Structure formats: C-alpha cells, structure tokens
Amino acid sequence: MNNLSGKLFYQYPSLKEGVLIKRYKRFLADIQLINGEIITAHCPNTGPMTGVCQPGNKVQISQSNNPKRKLAYTWEMILIDNIWVGVNTALPNQVVKLALENKLLPDLDYRTIKPEFSLGKDKKSRLDFFLSGGEQDIYLEVKNTTWNNKNIALFPDTVTTRGQKHLRELMELSSVGKPVMLYFINRGDCDLFKPGDEADPEYGKLLRQAINLGVKILPCRFNITPQGIEYLGLAELAF
Numbered sequence: 147m148n149n150l151s152g153k154l155f156y157q158y159p160s161l162k163e164g165v166l167i168k169r170y171k172r173f174l175a176d177i178q179l180i181n182g183e184i185i186t187a188h189c190p191n192t193g194p195m196t197g198v199c200q201p202g203n204k205v206q207i208s209q210s211n212n213p214k215r216k217l218a219y220t221w222e223m224i225l226i227d228n229i230w231v232g233v234n235t236a237l238p239n240q241v242v243k244l245a246l247e248n249k250l251l252p253d254l255d256y257r258t259i260k261p262e263f264s265l266g267k268d269k270k271s272r273l274d275f276f277l278s279g280g281e282q283d284i285y286l287e288v289k290n291t292t293w294n295n296k297n298i299a300l301f302p303d304t305v306t307t308r309g310q311k312h313l314r315e316l317m318e319l320s321s322v323g324k325p326v327m328l329y330f331i332n333r334g335d336c337d338l339f340k341p342g343d344e345a346d347p348e349y350g351k352l353l354r355q356a357i358n359l360g361v362k363i364l365p366c367r368f369n370i371t372p373q374g375i376e377y378l379g380l381a382e383l384a385f
Contacts, residue, residue: 153376154371154373154374154375154376155244155245155248155250155374155375155376155377156237156240156241156244156374156375157373157374158206158208158222158372158373158374158375159208159209160208161206161207161208161222161372162179162180162206162207162208162209162219163179163180163204163205163206163372164177164178164179164180164185164204164205164206164207165177165178165202165203165204165205166199166200166201166202166203166204166205166224167184167201168201169189169195169199169201172189172192173188173189173190173192174186174187174188174189174217175187175188175189175205175221177205177207177219177221185207185218185219186217186219187207187217187219187220187221188217188219188220188221189221189233190220190221190233190234190235190236191221191233191234191235192235193235193302193303193304194303194304195233195292195303196292196293196303196304196345197226197292197293197294197303198224198226198231198233198292198293199224200224200226203224203225203226204224204225205221205222205223205224205225205233206222206223206224206230206372207219207220207221207222208220208222220234221233221234222234223370223372226333227335229333229334229335229370230333230334230370230371230372231292231332231333231370232290232292232332232333232368232370232375233292235290237375238288238290238330238332239261239274239288241330241368241375242274242275242288242328242330242366243259243261243275245366245377246259246275246277247259250377251328251364251366252364252380253362254277254280254284254286254326255280255281255282255284256277256278256279256280256284257278257279257280258277258278258279259275259276259277260275260276260277260278261274261275262274263275263276263285265315265319271311271315273285273286273287273312273315273316274286274287274288275287275288282323282324283322283323283324284323284324284325284326285316285319285323285324285325285326286325286326286327286328287312287316287326287327287328288328288330289301289302289309289312289327289328289329289330290329290330290332291303291329291330291331291332292332292333293342293345294333294335294336297335297336297337297338298336298338298339298340298384299329299331299333299336299338299339299340299365299367299381300339300340300341300342300345301329301339301341301342301349302341302342302345302346302349303342303345304345304346305345305346305348305349306346306349309346309349310346310348310349310352312327313327313349313352313353313355313356313361314352316356316361317352317355317356317359317361320359320360320361324362325356325360325361325362326361326362326363326364327353327356327361327362327363327364328364328365328366329363329364329365329366329381330366330368331365331366331367331368331381332368332370333368333370334367334368334369334370334378336367336381337367337381337382338381338382338383338384339363339365339381339382339383339384340383340384340385341353341354341385350385354385363383364380365380365381365382365383366379366380366381367379367380367381
C-alpha cells in the first residue's frame with residue numbers, strides 16, 4: 147500500500163461556496179452564492195440523490211472558463227450534518243484511477259491499468275477498468291454511493307437495471323479472472339457498507355450471489371473536503 151492512504155491525493159480547483167436553493171430537471175441546480183448572486187449550476191448526478199439533496203444546505207461549486215459550456219458552474223459537493231458529500235459522479239472514476247496508479251487499494255496485483263474496457267464479441271458492454279500484468283486479470287467496476295443510514299453506506303438508492311447487469315457480468319467473469327466491484331463511498335462518515343435492499347431488493351440478491359461466486363467487494367471510503375479527496379481505507383461489510 148502506498149503511503150498516500152489517509153492523505154489528500156486529489157485536489158479540487160478553487161471552489162466557491164453557496165447555498166442550494168433547488169435542484170430540478172435532474173441536471174440543474176439553483177444556488178445562491180455568498181455575495182447574494184443566484185446562479186444555475188450543472189448537477190452532474192442523474193440519480194435521486196436520496197438524503198443529500200437538501201435545499202438550504204451549504205454547497206461548493208467549481209467554475210469553468212470554457213466559453214462553449216452552456217453552464218459555467220458545476221455543483222461539486224453539499225454539506226450534510228457537517229459532512230461534505232460529493233455530488234459530481236464524473237469524479238469517482240478519475241479518483242479511482244489515481245488510487246490505482248498510486249497503489250492505494252488492497253489485494254489487487256497488477257502492472258497495467260486500462261480504463262473503459264469493452265466486453266464480449268460485440269464490444270457493447272463495458273467495465274470501468276481492466277488491470278493486467280499480475281497473477282490474474284482483474285475486471286473492476288466502480289459504483290458511486292452517497293446514500294447512508296447513520297454510519298452505513300448503501301447502494302443503490304433506486305432500482306438500477308444497469309447495476310444489476312454489471313453484477314451479472316462480473317459473476318460470469320469469475321471463471322476467467324478476478325472480478326471486483328468497487329463502491330466509491332463519497333462521504334467520510336460511513337465505516338460500514340451494505341446493499342440498498344429497500345431501494346432495489348434484486349440488486350441486493352445479486353450482490354450476495356456475486357460474493358458467493360468469488361466477486362471481490364471493495365467498499366472504499368473517501369473523505370471529501372473543499373480542498374480535495376483523501377482515501378480512508380475500506381468499510382466493513384454489514385450484511
């Protein structure tokens with residue numbers, strides 16, 4: 147394990163603080179900045195954001211200088227019960243790639259990292275990472291989660307047929323390599339993990355089957371701050 151564990155290894159650009167007014171049309175969020183200005187930011191999270199979309203709470207946003215962007219601001223995180231929770235679902239794969247490059251994640255033997263690996267003869271299905279050069283080929287899928295029950299992180303927070311599909315694919319890959327499901331816990335207050343059976347009982351059933359078939363589960367804890375992201379280690383399975 148690299149000594150970057152527990153230290154800031156992903157840094158945000160300079161962020162601006164504001165207060166969430168409302169989220170709407172899934173991709174839009176109205177936010178009031180400290181100076182009183184109300185702006186519309188891109189919400190890079192298509193899910194229901196159960197428990198973390200709370201108007202009136204503090205948020206942090208980034209600003210892009212790209213003149214071609216329709217919206218200059220991106221909603222990055224929100225403060226829930228004094229804990230910053232990551233909102234930008236485009237970030238977890240970038241952060242996991244950094245974690246892989248820095249050898250932060252346990253029990254993974256590899257030399258080469260290939261993002262966006264296509265599966266099957268038709269190449270229509272894709273996993274987030276293919277790791278090679280070790281004793282076994284490793285097939286790794288990443289899922290972001292912000293839903294919690296006290297100190298327990300839960301995934302998913304809604305029915306996810308796509309997530310179910312990925313679990314089935316990982317189970318099939320157990321005969322040819324080492325399949326890994328990595329849950330990116332996008333908040334620092336959860337040290338336990340379990341499937342969100344209440345939201346998607348089928349997913350919970352499939353996850354238990356996957357574990358029995360040898361799919362490795364990595365519930366990775368990350369602490370989110372306006373300065374950056376640090377890796378806290380693994381949560382314990384609570385099921």
